[in-house]
Amino acid sequence: MILISIEKKQKLNSLLWWSAGVAFTFLIAFWGYLFSLLPGLNNVGQLACAIIIAVIYRHFFGYPMILKNGIVFSSQKLLRLAIILYGLKLNIDVILQDGLGLLLRDGIIIASVILLTVWAAKIFKADSTISLLLGVGTGVCGAAAIAAIAPIVKSKDEDTAISVGIIALVGTVFAVGYTLIEPVLPLSSESYGIWAGSTLHELAHVAIAAEPAGEDALAISLLAKLGRVFLLVPLAFIFILIMNRKEKGKQTERNKVQFPWFLVGFLLMSIIGSYVIDNTVQVTDNIMEDVSTLTTWLLTAAMVGLGLNVNLSDLRSKAFKPLIIMIIVSLILSVLTYFSV
Structure with a gap:
């Protein structure tokens, strides 16, 4: 009886510290x-x-080890849940009906950005993992893409957090820059929307940049951006094939890339949002907005968990070159796409 009581007390303490760790990530x-x-x-x-x-x-203050289990839960489980819910933002039906031409453009952009970033990282001897993740984030959909690809390429939590931080900050600068120069650009609202949706990093960045140009620009920009989000799933499977082939000579259960089931959830939520909610279920805009808000909070808490693994003293040495490469690649992407719209 005494042993059972001690065991129950240990489980209760473990649960309390786990809960405190999760709560800590939400507090930050x-x-x-x-x-x-x-x-x-x-x-x-x-x-x-x-x-x-x-x-x-x-x-x-250092890493709060006593809260580690809860922090790890946020950085891993809540992160996957956030990506699954992120699928509701993707309307597959609209893309397949109206955006096939943009989808081809998006595919070329994603491949070009990732390959150029990886090549530049080799030339300038930048951190390969951070550079790759920044290439994925720049080409696809910012933090969500980085979070989805990071476990496949076996990125350290520290590298994932650094990449997400850089993509958010640089993407914001570009979005504000687009807004400032939009009035003087010789582009129609539709062309400007395609340009913004094809080159900016996050959905939020696209919305910030396109909204001042009017509803038509905003609609076409989000369509172009959602095409890039749509390509996240096939891109993830390409990386799985690459990683498994890379590890083929030393293939063990430990080295083998685990199937990203959360991306199946992402795809299922996209299907539900595109064909079930839109067509058969009466869901108010307020409810969808609440789900979007929940997704943001889950993703933020998860990124806090990752951020707590970042050693600030190593940040400059690891992040400076990938940051410069990302800025250059983003500028090249913006200029070339501008002249093609």
Whole structure:
């Protein structure tokens, strides 16, 4: 009886510390949200602000080991749940009906950006993993793409967090830049929307840049962007094949890339959102907005968990070259796409 009582007490303590760890990631996520409301940070976004706070916390107070289980749960399980729910943002029906031409353009853009980034990383001897993740984030859909591909390429949590932080900050700068130059560009609203949707990093960045150009520009820009999101799933399977082939000579259960079941969930949610909710179920815009908000909070808490693994003293040496490469590649992408729309 005494042993059973001690075991129950240990399980209860473990559960309490696990809960505290999860709550801790949401607390920092909340602080990220508050900071994102401040003037000057409102365009940076909750995600980037939360990661910065997490990195600073780790630098000054260290990693809270007693909360590790809950933090790991947020950075792994909640991250996958967020990606699954992110699938609701993707309307497959609209893409297949109206966006096949844009889908081809998106495929060329994604392949070109990733290959150019990886090539530049080799030339300038930049961190290969961070550079690859930044290439994926730039080519596809920012943080969500990085989070989906990171476990497949076996990225360290630290490298994933650094990549997400960079993509959020640089993407924001580009989105604001697009907004500033839009009035003087000799582009129609439709062409501008295609340009923004084909080159900017996150869905939020596309919305920020395209909204001032009008509803038509916003609609076509989101369609172009969603085409890139749609290609995330086949891209993930390409990386699985590459990684498994790379590990073929030393293939063991440990080395083998695990099937990303969360991407199946992402695809299923896309199908539900595209064909079930839109056609048969009466779901209000408020409910869909609530789901989108939940997705953002889950993703932010997950990124806090990853950010707590970042060693600030190593950040400059690991991130500087990939950051410069990403900026250059993003500029090349913007210029070349501008002249092709």
